[in-house]
Structure formats: C-alpha cells, structure tokens
Amino acid sequence: MSAACRRRLTDHYGADVTKWLERVPQMIDLVAKRQGLVGGSLHDAGCASVIATATDSLGTHLILKAWYDHDRFRNELTALRHWFPGPVPGVRHVDGARAVAVLEMAGGRPGGHPPPREEQQVVAEGLRFLHTRPAPGGLPALDDYLTSTVVPRVHRRLARSTGDVPVMAVRLGVDAMSRLRTGHRHQVLLHADLYRENVLFDDTRGVVFIDPLPMVGDPVFDWAFWTVYYDLDRDPVGRLRLATQTSGIPSAEMVPWCLTLCLDGLLYYREVGDPRLGCIGDVMVALAKEAR
Template sequence: MKLHTLGEVPPGCRRRLLDHYGPAAEAWLRDAPFLLAEAAERWKLSLKSYHDAGHASAVALATTGDETPLILKAWYEPLRYRHETAALRTWTGGPTAGLAESADDLSVAALELVGGRPGGGDSGGCERQTVAAAIHGLHELARRRPQPDLPSLDGFRREVMLPRIRKRARSLDLGARRALVEETCAKLSSFREDATRGTVLHADLYRENVIFDGAGHPRLIDPHPLVGDAAFDWAFWTVYYDLDHEVTERLATAAGISRIPVPEITPWCRALAVDGFLYYVEIGDPAEPKIEKVLFSFLASDVEGAE
C-alpha cells in the first residue's frame, strides 16, 4: 500500500539539519517523509502538515481518529531519539510534552500537542517563577523514579565540554578578549558535582524549548538529557534562557527554588558561558556580544564577592 506523505521536508528543516549534521543528513532528509508516514499508518493517524522547527528532527502535525491533535517527530540520530524518549517516560505526568507513541525502528514518536497549537499557547505571567517551578518539578519527579540509561553529566563535562573549550581557546583569534577567556578557563576546575542533587537533566533550557499549555503553565520540551547534578540545569537556564534580560534575577530564583547556593551554581554558569562564547566566536554568531557580556558578569561577580 502506498504511504500518504506530506512531501519533502520544509526548506527550513532541511537547512537546519544540514547545518547541524552536515551532508551526511541528505539521505535521511529524503527518507524522513516516509518515516513519518509509516508511523502515522502504524498508529492510525492522519498527517496534516509540517511544523518547521527544531535542529535535530523533522516535525509534523497529525490527528487521531477522534481528531485529537498530536505532534509527530522523526529524529535523525537514533541515539538522540532513545535518550529523549527515555527522559520523557521518566517525566510522565510532569511539566513536559506527553509521549503518546514511539517506534524504535523508525526513531519516530507521537507527542502531545501542547497548548492546542505548534509552539504552545501564551504565558500566563510570572514567567521566571513558573518556569523555575517546572524545572524543579521535573528534577523532583525523576528522583522518585528509576534512573534511565542516559549519558552522565560528568562524562559530558570531561569528554565533551572541557576539551572543546580548551581547543577553541587555543585556536581562535580572540584579540583583547583572550584575557577574559584565560581567566575563565583558569576557574574551570572549581566546580564539583554533588551526588545528592543527581537527577535527570533537561540540559537544553533555551527559551525556545519552553512552551505553555492552554492554562499558561510551562512545559519543557526537546531535552538533550543527561544524568547528574541539578546545578547544571539551573546554570543553563540562568545563562541561556534570555541573554538580554534577567540573568541575575534568574540566578537568584534558581537558588531560591532549588535550595542550591548561588556559589555552587555560578561555576557552572561560567563554564557554560565561556563554552557558548567561544562557539559564537567560531561561527560568527550575532549573539556573540551578548554572551560575552554575560560571561564578564559572572567573572565580575566573583571579584565583587571576594572583596
């Protein structure tokens, strides 16, 4: 039987996946419409349209037989599919998108459509406090359940983050900003994981990965999950949720809700900020001045705290 597809993936999806994965993604991009169609056929769903979003997957809207809307998501990387769906199962009932169906052979899953439309609904106000409560809720939920098979934060820090920071710090032309990077790198050994705070981390808490349901409650979507110290998620949210606004306020909120002292979150903030700064320099990202300012603010706060 011939599968009903939506045709080629949108140009934006194609461009983002090729930028992220390189030419190796070409063949998968040709196959993605058929993967989505096969999953829809298997689960008796009707495909409606693409939703042009994300950097690691192709996303489509679908409906069940009773017209319940769902999101169908096909991942390029089977490992990333397994990690994300494992985290979603651990967080079942929590403030994220519910996992309705999954197909390991296709690396495709059907997810709850949050807020009744792609991208979710409108924020209900008090965004900083409600998002922080959602992060804390996911952490607490995961602590009460069996730990899924996910990469460790310790392995990511030692094998991925620190080596790429040091490599870029050596190879990039940083000009007058080299002193800023060298000062930060000298402090990279100052943070330690606290095993008592171990949980399943979202580890990708950009604003685009926080959407709101019909009641204005936040849902944390598209995780890049790790297992480790909750301080990492709080630092990521502090630094990257909005480079222009409320960085200091988010840090204070993070410490207040998590009960993790600011001096134990700040070293992770510095590490994440310098990692992002060097990456933005490397690719010429227009957000480079913003992340540089954030990085400097964390170094300045250390100086002020020592006075």
Template sequence: MAASPLGCVLPGARERLLAHYGPSASEWLDAAPSLLATVAERWKLALRSYHDAGHSSVVAVALDRQDTPVLLKAWFDPTRYRDEITALGVWAGGPTADVIETADDLSIAAMELVGGRPGGTARPEREVQMVAAVIHGLHTVGRKQARTMLPRLDDFLQRTMLPRIVDRTVKLDLGTRGWLVREALPEAHALRPSSARTTVLHADLYRENVIFDQRGLARLIDPHPMVGDAAYDWAFWTVHYDLGQATFQRMAIASRISGISVPELSAWCRAIALDGLLYYTEIGDPAEESAAEVLATLMAVGAEGAGSR
C-alpha cells in the first residue's frame, strides 16, 4: 500500500470508531492512512487533510486534477459502505452528496464536497422547513425503488431496536426514570410499520447529517439506510434533529408534509425517544437529560395534545 502524507488518523476519529466498533477496528485504523493514499494514487488525487467527523468512517479532503476539492470516505465496515453507496445511487441527482468514484475492494469512495468545504455553508433562516421538504423529496424518489437491496426496517425493529430497548431496560439503573421507561415500553412494542409508506429511509437524520451547499440548499449526508415506513425518518428527525428544542414544531411540519397523522407520528416519536434515552444513559452522555425531558413531554402531552403545540 502507498505511504500517506496525512499521517495517523486523528485521535477524535479513532476514539469514535473504537467506541462504535470495538477493538477490532484498531488494526484497520492503523492501515486507513495507507488505504486513502492508495485510492488517491489510483484516482490521481492530492490528499490535503483529514476531516474530523463521523462514527463509522475516516474522512479526508483531497484535490482532483482540476484542483477541485473532493471528499474521501473510508468505511471500516464493508456492509455499511455498500449500503450507503447503494442508497446514494438511488438518490443520485437529488439532495444528497454525489458519488464520484468507488473502490469496492477497499470500501472507499470519492464524493462531492458539498459547499466546497467540510460541513458545508452557513445554515439559512428557514432551515427546518427546507430540510423537511428535502426529506419528503428523498422519500418520493425512494418509493420508486423500494425493492432496493438494503436492510429492512421491520427487521431492524424486531432484531435490533426492540431487543436492545428491553436489554437496556433490564440492565441499566434507571433510578427515578424507571417509571417513564416502563410507561413507554408497551407502545414501542406495539409499533406496526405501514407498507403503504415504504420508501428508502435515510434513518440517521441528526442535524450534523444535514448540510447546505453554495446555493443554500439542504443536502442529506451520511445515511444509515433502510427500506421501510417513512414514519421512522420523520419521527427520528422530530426527536433528534435538535434534541430538546422545537420538537413539536418539527412534528407538526412532519405531519403536514408527510400526511402522517400526529397521533401516529407521535407514537413513533415516543419509541425513538425511548431508544435514545436508554442509549445515552448507557454511555453516560449528557444528552441523557434532554432525551428524558423529550420522552416525558411526549408521554405527558399524548397524541391529542401534540397537534396543538
């Protein structure tokens, strides 16, 4: 493999990937600089710097032969690489980052650098409304290719999300929040995805995964894609886009644009907020407090009250 001018992976990126994947990622992280150098040589790119972001990949900025900056993204998990590239192919030409080159043998892609710099340009005033419109557009395209070979939401719910909720409920010391978790748990188990809303989901709609280009248009990046009910994306965005802030504003916008009723959408929100609370509790993240407040408010307001907020 080629020697890298970038040096070792940044400490922050290394820590995040080790926390996400465990010690098995250590050897790959040591090799990542050489892997990036190999594709840079293959694609005639000049490596410039790392970009310290993400929990599943190592990211670097490079220049092509026209001195245009591009983003290089190297995934530790080949399956995560294939899924993301597949989804970006479904959405090609839409409000995502364009894929320029792929190296399936190394699980690395060269991608458009949205906004000409890592993190994109400044966020506009009507950010929330613009992002909601983009999510709706992504779902519209995704419905036409819902047979794409990606993980299924139904499987994720039954094999991953619900089992981990139960496991964490049992093993964690929830203290005074135990009642809240017990109240929310039955409804999470009662979720039933609608096949009528099946589309390709982004499934990771944190605010950091929405950036803006030079025209001020929203682009959705770093999906963790699945195929399933659009309600999952809308609820995830409602809860996690700006945790603890303007939750019911986003819910109202999501309901209006998607056509999903507030009572149905709020049920998905409660399940996702529950999953988030237990995750933050397990890792000792300060976001635990906000997640608990969001879940408590969702539970207290209930399906009828949410629509009036």
C-alpha cells in the first residue's frame, strides 16, 4: 500500500485507521482466495477505502474494495444494488464481517475508458435514470445532512475565518442557504458525490457511477453538486443549463443549492490552503448571474 493511500485514509479518518490499514492487504487476499480470484495489485485511488484489482477464472476484471467505515460500506452497497441493473458496477460478492466487496470493474480496467465526445450529455441522462427509482428506506436523509452537517459547518468555518474569504462569495452563499427549499419534490436516492473521478465510462462509452455517498432527498442536490464539482476548471453555466433541461428543475431553484455547495467547498479550500479557492469564487459569480 502506497504512502499516499495511507495518508489519504489517515487524513480522512484520523490516526485510529492505522491498525486497520495494516490488516487490509491480508483481508483482501483472503476474500480473493475464497472467491477463486487471482489478485492483481492494490490500486492507489480513493479517499475513504482501499481498492485492489483481481480477475476471475474467466478472465473478467474485478475490483476488491475494503471500507473502514461499516456504515459507509452498507450504504454504498445498498445504493449499488438498488440501482442495478443500471449505470453502476454490479456487486459480485460481499464479506460483511470484513466490510470487503467484489465489484465489477467499469470498462474492464481501472479508471474506465476515455469519455465520449458528448460526455456531459451522457452523464446527465445517466443521472436522470438513477433518479427514476423509488427511494429505499434505511438510508441517511438529505434534510438531516443539510441541517446537522452542512449549515453548522459553514457557520463554524465562517466564524474561524480571518477576513481572507471573498466577501462577495460569502454574501452569495449565505443568502443562498436562506433560500433553500426541500420536501416539495419527490424523494429519490441520491448519489451525492458526483466528482468527475466517481463518474467512469465503459467500453461502449456508457456512463458508470461509482463510490456513492447515498442519501434520500430532493434530486436538486445531485444536479447542483454535479454542476459545481464535476469540472471546476470549466465554465459551469453550460452544465447548469444542461442540468435544468434534463432534470426539469428551474435554475431559480437549482442555483441556491449550487451556491450553498460552493460556499461549503470554498471555506474548506481556505482552511486547507487548496489552490482552487479562487476558482470556486469565480464559479459562484458565474452561477449567481444565471439566477437573475
């Protein structure tokens, strides 16, 4: 296991994860042997899990994924099974005691295939499909996440700021949080972590969504998250317009969610010294203009 992988998991979970990291290679090897898989190597990816590659007796490429957080393990597998068959990896085997699962590999290789030319349209259609399934029970609620995590975290970080956060960005984000609407649309199972690295493509250039942080709530959250974070370096306005067109959610409702997520991210970037701080401020200004 690489030092970078250890550092990411330690940063995410704290020093308590160290002993688990020592056991992970043996746990993955044991699950692979019991399933008749030929192990490849640990795949240096992810911030909250450890991943290895393997093949079965037919030469099919698979992923072995180990979770430190058992709640995250159960929730992610619940979501993948709920959406399957659909644009998600199939679940081949689950070892509940060790929180290790064998998953199909998108496109048969780590990281999947290059995206199609119409990448964002393909992703938008795939996301709309995920939202067509009735939401299952027993998963975290978006409303709870918003009120117990996001809003307190934003105010806590604002209180710690020392005047080095762009005033306009703060004003836009705080005003947007006060205008969020929840509960008036149908509740769906949300992916809730739609960074580009969690959206892969198979050998037919079809989209495959991986690594969800599933919650049940208004689909506007997923569309806003995708609009903001799928590609911070690219103008988000085209993605916002595609999101509103595909989802049917008006931009006047989506933009406050986008700006709230932007402010949450901006304050985190400031706290850790992330160079994307200036970029996300520009994103906020561009998106705010679309709500006028």
